[in-house]
Amino acid sequence: MRALAGRRDLACINTATLGHREPFERTVRRVAAAGFEYISPWRREIDEDHPEEAAKLIRAAGLKTGGYCRTEYFSADDVAGAKAAIDSNRRAVEVAAVLGAPFVVAVVGGLAPHSKDIEASRAQILEGLAALVPTLRSTGVGIALEPLHPFYAADRSLLNTVEQARQWCELLDPRNESIFGIAVDAYHVWWDPELEMSLQRAAGRVKALHVCDWLRETHEPLLDRGMMGDGVIDLERLRGMVERGGFTGPIEVEIFSKDNWWRRPPDEVLNVCRQRLDTVV
C-alpha cells in the first residue's frame, strides 16, 4: 500500500465537499493552497459553452482535473427523455476532455420515473452508456461507473455494487480499453459482503477511489456523510483492496454534509480533509 502522508500528488478534492457555496475561481485557489493536486468539479460550476475558461483556472493554480461530475440519469419514461440524457452526457464527455479530466463519473439513474420494471430500466441505462462510446473513443475520455448505495436504487441509480459495475464494464468495454471503469466510493460500497472478492475481480478496472465516512447514526441518507475517521468505515482496509487491484490514482475526498461540513469555513474543511487523508485513509 502507498503511504499517503504528504502526498499532494495523491490528494484530490471533489468540490461538492465544500457545498458549492463560492465561485469556482475561489474554490480552485483554496484547493491549491490546501495541498491538493487534483480537483474534481461538477457541471454546475463549469460554463459548458466555454469550458476552456475553467480549464485555464485549474491549470493556472497548478492543479489537475481528477474526474468530472457527473452524467444525467439515463433512465427515462420515453425515448425523448432518454435521448436528451445521452446528448447531455455526450456534452459532459466533450467538456471533460477540455478540462483534462480522464473520466466522467456516471451516476446512471434509478427506475424510470413511472416504472416498476427494474430490468427494463437497467437495459435502458446500458443502452444510454453504449451510445456514448463514439464520443469516448474520439475524446479519449473514459466513464467511471459509480455504483451507488442501494438506498438510491429507486431514484438515483440501479447500479449498486462493485460486482455489478464490473459486469457492466465487461459488457460495455470487453477488452478493457479503459473506456469504461469503476468509481469506488467508500460510502456506497463499504457494507457489501462480497466487496473484497468483487474488487479482486475488478482489478484493472477501478478509475477512482472516493472517500468519506458512514456515520453510525445516519438520519438523512443523502447529505449526512461523515469526515474520514468520524464513522464506521475501515478506510485503510478498503484502500488496500483497491490498490492491490492495481489502482494508482489520487484519492478523492467527496463529502455531502448539509448540516455540518457545508456550514464550516471552506479552508477549515479542506485542512481537515487533507489531514485525514494523511492519517486515517
Place this chain on the structure above:
Amino acid sequence: MRALAGRRDLACINTATLGHREPFERTVRRVAAAGFEYISPWRREIDEDHPEEAAKLIRAAGLKTGGYCRTEYFSADDVAGAKAAIDSNRRAVEVAAVLGAPFVVAVVGGLAPHSKDIEASRAQILEGLAALVPTLRSTGVGIALEPLHPFYAADRSLLNTVEQARQWCELLDPRNESIFGIAVDAYHVWWDPELEMSLQRAAGRVKALHVCDWLRETHEPLLDRGMMGDGVIDLERLRGMVERGGFTGPIEVEIFSKDNWWRRPPDEVLNVCRQRLDTVV
C-alpha cells in the same frame, strides 16, 4: 404462482404494521376480524414470563402465529454483551415455541458499537446464532435470518443480501434441517441485481416473505415504508421468484410508517392491507 385473492389462509399481518398503539388483545381481535389467519407479534407485546396467555388469545381468535419478532443484536463490544444477547434470544425461541410460531425472525446486529471491524462483527454474529442450535433443536423452532437493507449495516444488521443469508444457512444448517432459513422482505432486497439468481440458489430455504413497498421519495430510512402498491417494487414478480423456490407459507405484511399508516385507524390499515394482498401482491 398462487392466487392470493380471498386466501385468508395465506394472509399474515405483522403487528408492527399497526404501530403498537393498542393492547395485544385488541390487535388480535381486529386482525381476526379483518380476514387474516396469521399474526406475527413482537416481543414487546408478549409477557415472556407467561407467554401461554398470549398463545391462548391467538388461538381463541382463530389465528395462528406467523413468526416471532425478533432477536436482539448478536454483535457486542464485549463477551458479557454477546452472552446477554444469546440468553435473550434463547428465551425468544422458547417463547416462540409456546406461541406456536415456526420461527423467530433474526435481525442480527450491525457493527459492534465501537468497532470498525466488519469481519469480526460478522464472526461474532455467526457464533451467537450457532449458540442457539441446541434450543432450536429441542423446541423445533427455527430461525428466519432476515437480510436487512444495506442502509442498516452499521447499526442494525451486517446481513444484507439473500445470497449472504443463504451462505450463512449453509454454514449453520448444512443439511437444511429447517433450523435456519431466510426471511425475505421486499423492502430490504428489491434493489439487488443478483436477487433472482440468489432466490434460485436459496430454493427450499425461505421461511417467510414480508411485503410492503419502497416509496420513490423515501426521506427517512427506518419508518417511512409504503403500503403495497404505493411504491416502486414489483411485488408480484418478487413473490413469483420466492414461490418458484418452493415457498408455500403465508404472505406477511409488515409496514413501518410513522407519519402515515401508524396515524390511521387500525381497522382501516388492516382493510387496506388485506385488499392490497388480494390485488397487488
